[in-house]
Amino acid sequence: xxxxxxxxxxxxxxxxxxxxxxxxxxxxxxxxxxxxxxxxxxxxxxxxxxxxxxxxxxxxxxxxxxxxxxxxxxxxxxxxxxxxxxxxxxxxxxxxxxxxxxxxxxxxxxxxxx
Amino acid sequence: xxxxxxxxxxxxxxxxxxxxxxxxxxxxxxxxxxxxxxxxxxxxxxxxxxxxxxxxxxxxxxxxxxxxxxxxxxxxxxxxxxxxxxxxxxxxxxxxxxxxxxxxxxxxxx
Numbered sequence: 001x002x003x004x005x006x007x008x009x010x011x012x013x014x015x016x017x018x019x020x021x022x023x024x025x026x027x028x029x030x031x032x033x034x035x036x037x038x039x040x041x042x043x044x045x046x047x048x049x050x051x052x053x054x055x056x057x058x059x060x061x062x063x064x065x066x067x068x069x070x071x072x073x074x075x076x077x078x079x080x081x082x083x084x085x086x087x088x089x090x091x092x093x094x095x096x097x098x099x100x101x102x103x104x105x106x107x108x109x110x111x112x113x114x
Numbered sequence: 115x116x117x118x119x120x121x122x123x124x125x126x127x128x129x130x131x132x133x134x135x136x137x138x139x140x141x142x143x144x145x146x147x148x149x150x151x152x153x154x155x156x157x158x159x160x161x162x163x164x165x166x167x168x169x170x171x172x173x174x175x176x177x178x179x180x181x182x183x184x185x186x187x188x189x190x191x192x193x194x195x196x197x198x199x200x201x202x203x204x205x206x207x208x209x210x211x212x213x214x215x216x217x218x219x220x221x222x223x224x
Contacts, residue, residue, distance in 0.1 A: 035213070037160075045152075045160065045203050047213035058211040061115070098213075100165040101150050101205070107159050 002026040004095050004105035012089075012112050018082040022095030022105055029053050029076045035098035036069065036080045038091040039107075046091075050098045051078065085112045116140060118206050120216035125224050126194045134219045135186040136204035142185035143206065149187035150205040151180055153198075154218075160203065164189060191221075199223040 008020035022034070035050035051057035051069045059067050066083045082089060092107040117139040126132040136149060143149060151164040162171050164180035167187065177193045187204055204216040 037215075044218040045154075045205075045215040047205065047215055050211075050213065058213075061212075094159055100169075100171070101152070101162045102165075102171055104159045104162075 002097065002103045004097065004103055006093060006095050006105045006108040008108060008110070010109060010111060012085055012110060013114050014086055014112055015084055018080070018085050018089060018110055018112070020080045020093055020095075020108065020110070022078050022080075024076045024078070024097075028073075029071060029078060030073055033098045034069075034071070034078045035096045035101075037094045037096060038089075039094070040088075040091045048080065048082075048093075053078075087112050116208060116212075116214050118204065118214045118216040120202075120204060120219045122217070123220040123222065125222045126191070128194060128196055128223055130194050131190065131192045132194060132221065133183070134189045134191075134202050134204075134221070135183065136188070136206065136216050137186045138206060140208070143182060143187045145182065146210075147187070147206040147208065148210075149180065149182075151178075151187075151189045152203045152205070154201045154203065163202075194223055196223050 003025045005023045012018045030053045036048040049059035053071050057069050068081045071078045090112045092109050094107045096104040119137045145167045149167050152160040154160040163174050168180040179190050181188045202219045
């Protein structure tokens with residue numbers, strides 16, 4: 001049974017950096033694509049980006065200047081970094097296995113506020 | 115900026131059939147966009163239903179099917195059940211790598 005779990009601070013100050021980690025259990029991270037998706041309260045899903053364990057990544061053009069993803073195969077984790085956050089980055093952040101989007105984390109709420 | 119458009123809301127009677135569609139601002143949706151469909155109920159993470167236009171996951175009920183219809187990706191629910199009331203999102207991939215979600219369809223079973 002593949003499971004994904006997001007972790008990271010639930011509160012980030014404006015202009016600072018949001019950092020989240022997704023820990024994968026039940027399968028190796030090395031064989032798949034992995035994505036981050038977010039959802040502001042009451043709104044739709046937004047694709048942030050995806051990467052392969054090999055390191056190749058593709059990001060949402062609207063976020064590309066502020067976002068970076070990375071993979072740590074030794075820990076079976078992948079991470080999201082979003083710089084210079086503002087209130088509009090407040091959302092539930094999901095990680096997902098995106099080769100066929102079959103497995104998702106439960107989501108973690110990140111609030112941007114001073 | 116690429117926009118993926120879904121019906122904002124649809125209503126269907128129990129036992130009925132409904133088709134949700136997913137259109138691209140760039141033109142006709144083809145299998146090359148690798149259409150995905152997700153169901154999301156309040157307070158829950160999205161659940162994958164369809165990938166690669168029409169491929170079901172092991173947990174996808176048989177009443178859900180994916181297709182291409184009139185230049186759009188489509189999700190058809192046949193024999194709708196009350197528990198199918200949810201938000202539905204499509205996801206298209208551009209250039210094989212750039213994902214864009216549709217705005218979602220709120221399906222009411224009434």
